Amino acid sequence: MRRWYVLLVLPFLGLLYPPLYATEDPQLFGFPFFYWYQFLWVPLTAGLTYFVYRKTRPPEQPARRPTQPTGRFSRT
Amino acid sequence: MNGFEVDGVAIAVFCALFLLVTVLGFVAARWKRGDLDLIDEWGLGGRRFGTVITWFLLGGDLFTAYTFIAVPALVWGVGSGGFFALPYTILVFPLVFLVMPRLWSVASKHGYVTASDYVKGRYGSRGLASAVTFTGLLATMPYIALQLVGIQVVLGGLGIEGEWPLIIAFAILAAYTYTSGLRAPAMIALVKDTLIYATVVVAIIYIPSKVGGWDNIFSSAAQELPQRDEPGALVPGNPDAHVAYATLALGSAMALFLYPHALTAVLSSRSQDVVRRNMSLLPAWTFLLGLMALLGYMAIAAGVNVTEPNNAVPALFVDMFPSWFLGVAFAAIAIGALVPAAVMSIAAANLFTRNVWEEFVRKDISDREESQVAKIVSLLVKVGALAFVIFLPTQFAIDLQLLGGVWMLQTLPAVMIALYTRWFHHRGLLAGWLVGMVSGTWIAASQDFAPVWEIPVLGVTGYTALVALAVNLVVAAVITVLLGGRGRAARRDETRPEEYDELVETREPAPTVGAGVT
Numbered sequence: 001m002r003r004w005y006v007l008l009v010l011p012f013l014g015l016l017y018p019p020l021y022a023t024e025d026p027q028l029f030g031f032p033f034f035y036w037y038q039f040l041w042v043p044l045t046a047g048l049t050y051f052v053y054r055k056t057r058p059p060e061q062p063a064r065r066p067t068q069p070t071g072r073f074s075r076t
Numbered sequence: 077m078n079g080f081e082v083d084g085v086a087i088a089v090f091c092a093l094f095l096l097v098t099v100l101g102f103v104a105a106r107w108k109r110g111d112l113d114l115i116d117e118w119g120l121g122g123r124r125f126g127t128v129i130t131w132f133l134l135g136g137d138l139f140t141a142y143t144f145i146a147v148p149a150l151v152w153g154v155g156s157g158g159f160f161a162l163p164y165t166i167l168v169f170p171l172v173f174l175v176m177p178r179l180w181s182v183a184s185k186h187g188y189v190t191a192s193d194y195v196k197g198r199y200g201s202r203g204l205a206s207a208v209t210f211t212g213l214l215a216t217m218p219y220i221a222l223q224l225v226g227i228q229v230v231l232g233g234l235g236i237e238g239e240w241p242l243i244i245a246f247a248i249l250a251a252y253t254y255t256s257g258l259r260a261p262a263m264i265a266l267v268k269d270t271l272i273y274a275t276v277v278v279a280i281i282y283i284p285s286k287v288g289g290w291d292n293i294f295s296s297a298a299q300e301l302p303q304r305d306e307p308g309a310l311v312p313g314n315p316d317a318h319v320a321y322a323t324l325a326l327g328s329a330m331a332l333f334l335y336p337h338a339l340t341a342v343l344s345s346r347s348q349d350v351v352r353r354n355m356s357l358l359p360a361w362t363f364l365l366g367l368m369a370l371l372g373y374m375a376i377a378a379g380v381n382v383t384e385p386n387n388a389v390p391a392l393f394v395d396m397f398p399s400w401f402l403g404v405a406f407a408a409i410a411i412g413a414l415v416p417a418a419v420m421s422i423a424a425a426n427l428f429t430r431n432v433w434e435e436f437v438r439k440d441i442s443d444r445e446e447s448q449v450a451k452i453v454s455l456l457v458k459v460g461a462l463a464f465v466i467f468l469p470t471q472f473a474i475d476l477q478l479l480g481g482v483w484m485l486q487t488l489p490a491v492m493i494a495l496y497t498r499w500f501h502h503r504g505l506l507a508g509w510l511v512g513m514v515s516g517t518w519i520a521a522s523q524d525f526a527p528v529w530e531i532p533v534l535g536v537t538g539y540t541a542l543v544a545l546a547v548n549l550v551v552a553a554v555i556t557v558l559l560g561g562r563g564r565a566a567r568r569d570e571t572r573p574e575e576y577d578e579l580v581e582t583r584e585p586a587p588t589v590g591a592g593v594t
Contacts, residue, residue: 008170015163016326018318022156022311024298030290034311035370038162042363045166049173050356057349 004055011045080394082235089403090234090410093271094245097264097411101252104259115447118257119189119426121344129262130345130354133419135361136265137341138332139165140219141226141413142477144272144368149385151372155301155308157317159369163325164332165362172333173355177348178495178576179339185575190423191339191491192431198494200567201502202435207509208487209431212336215480216424219335220461221473223413223420225386228465230406233390239466245410246417250458253418254451258344261418268415271408273364279374279405280367283396287377293370296377316537320528323539331485331541334492336423337416417458425454475525482520482541486512486548495576498569504555512548516540 014020015038024032031039108124110117125133143161150158179194188194191212196205224242231241252260284290294310301308312321332338345351375392382391393405429450434441441449464473490505500508519529519540530537 005174008174011166011170012326015167016322018312018321019315022313022318024311030294032294032311034156035159035294038159038166039363039366041163041166042359042366045170046356046359049170049359052173053352053356057352 002056004052007048007052010048011041014041014044080233080235080390083394083399083402085399086403086406087234087236089400090407093267093404093407093411097267097414098248098252100263100267101248101256101260104252104263105256107259107263112255112257113444113447115189115426115429115443115450116187118447119422119450120340121258121262123184123344123346125262125345125350127350127353127357130341130350131357132265132269133262133344133415134338134341134354134358136261136268136412136415137337137419138358138416139272139361139365139412140223140416141230141409142219142222143365144409144412145226145229145386145389146222147365147369148372148375148389149387151369152375152388153304153308153372153385154306155297155310156312157308157321158372159366160321160324160328161369162362162366163322164328165365166359167325168329168332169355169358169362171329173352175492175495176333176342176355177351179491180342180345180348180351181577182495182571182575183343186570189343189430190336190427191334191487192427194571195490195494196431197570198498199490199502199505200569201506204490204502204506204509205431206435207506208490209427211483211487211509211513212427213424215483216336216420216427217457217460218464218473218476219337219480220417220420220424220457221464222477223417224461224465225470225473226413227410229386229390230410232387233394234402234406242465243462245414246458246462249414249418250421250455253421253454253458257451258340258419258422261415261422262344264411264418265415268408268411271404272412275405275408276364276367278401279371279393279396283371283374283378283392286396287374293373293377297373300376316530319536319538323542324527327485327539327542327545328481330488330545331481334484334487335480336427337420340419340423340426417461421454421457421461422450424457425450428453428457478525478527479517479520481527482516482544483513485541485545486516488545489549489552499556500552501556501559501564502567503559503563504552507555508548508550508552511551512544515547516544519543 021037022034024034026033028036105112108122110122110124112118116122147158147161150161152158179191182188182197183194186193186197188197190209192205192209195208196202199205224246227245228242256263284293287293298310301310309317312318333342342351345354371389371392375388378392378395380388380391380395382388390406393402397405429446433449433453434446438445486509489500489508493500520527523529523540527539528537529540529543531543
């Protein structure tokens with residue numbers, strides 16, 4: 001299940017090497033490549049994160065146990 | 077100041093919206109009712125916020141008014157270099173998706189309210205926990221001050237001069253934060269976020285149509301930027317600019333969730349699942365920020381003429397919008413300052429109360445006294461921020477906020493790496509932190525507070541915060557190896573490995589306090 005986390009590396013690869021996208025062409029709707037390429041990563045990253053979230057979610061609903069803090073609040 | 081004219085209609089709309097959120101701020105005390113005399117309720121909203129509220133709260137909290145002024149101002153001034161805010165806020169969410177759920181779980185298990193609580197529990201070291209506390213308080217103060225700068229800029233745009241309107245706005249904010257705690261910004265965030273979204277959507281549809289479309293916006297920027305005193309560019313051109321861009325994005329992303337106000341909003345959510353799910357929903361804010369950044373270029377295309385970059389967006393709005401919508405847009409930004417200012421002051425208050433006051437002054441504090449101290453501290457923090465803005469030059473707050481990122485990142489080994497391993501010796505972490513803080517501050521100061529530094533030996537220009545973090549980690553690792561296991565046995569780790577992954581949920585209504593654990 002945890003192997004899905006590897007997908008989250010993609011946005012880092014796509015964005016942390018600016019020579020990959022620091023150009024003006026090809027343009028899209030008047031936007032230089034540098035801008036629309038980075039904007040494109042916003043929905044892509046959100047989608048990837050959501051996908052990983054679904055895949056790594058435990059098969060059953062999370063246990064609905066109330067937490068029992070053992071910290072300071074417990075001694076009223 | 078900048079000679080904006082007084083606009084009666086805009087001021088009326090602005091004041092009406094401000095009044096609305098003031099009422100909401102006080103009403104919030106009754107929402108999801110809990111005992112506000114407990115710090116868990118006042119300072120974390122009872123850890124009961126679900127996906128939607130957490131989305132609004134985190135969005136309103138992280139994407140601050142100052143961001144919405146400063147990012148387009150930077151893009152207006154230097155061009156593409158200022159656009160690193162986009163990759164920064166893209167990368168922050170997958171990063172947090174991996175790390176924060178672990179912190180949420182262990183914090184809810186042990187009732188931790190702050191990062192310092194966790195560090196103390198994990199390492200049993202008061203010194204290290206205090207270092208984290210000190211860093212958080214130091215970085216948060218100028219950040220609150222900058223929210224005030226955001227309000228000031230907007231008031232200036234409405235033609236309102238002088239300090240008294242700012243003082244009134246902040247007094248109101250202080251009053252409802254005091255009574256309602258974290259519930260106030262959570263509720264106000266709903267209004268703020270709606271207004272900001274409306275403003276940006278209107279701005280990016282309406283303004284380009286008035287300045288000749290996107291083609292013209294980018295081509296005027298391409299013409300104008302190289303002629304600045306410090307030439308900018310539409311696309312970062314040389315390897316130095318590339319490294320600076322990438323390291324700023326990465327370093328800022330790593331630092332963001334170490335800030336106390338980010339942690340407070342995360343810990344106030346109901347479950348680990350809420351935190352994780354939100355990380356795929358929050359990029360909606362990233363998109364908005366990217367569009368906001370482009371307002372800087374629109375200001376260039378519209379020929380806005382300002383001396384102070386921070387006035388670029390207000391001036392653009394004044395030129396473009398009819399009075400009534402100007403009131404809405406400015407209210408969006410000003411209210412946008414209130415949410416983070418409130419969360420930041422609550423976070424600072426939680427930190428001070430739990431990790432300074434209780435740690436060193438009153439060890440046997442009662443729960444009621446604890447929340448009382450936190451409420452008072454939240455007031456003092458705001459007065460301090462106000463004094464900061466009124467008596468010191470704005471540039472000072474901006475420089476300090478930049479340093480804030482450098483400082484916060486130095487707590488990464490003690491807080492985030494600790495979520496995965498306890499390999500580092502607490503003394504090593506403390507020494508690394510100290511060296512990172514001093515070297516980072518020294519480098520930034522010697523660069524006249526430019527965020528990047530040309531690293532000797534490597535010959536590249538990178539974000540100062542990451543350089544300091546590298547030094548920090550090396551020192552921490554070396555000392556850890558040198559000390560071996562010495563002095564460790566006495567320091568107990570009160571967390572257990574399985575507590576980091578547990579999928580517990582704080583139930584509605586709040587868990588009964590004092591359920592007889594101890």
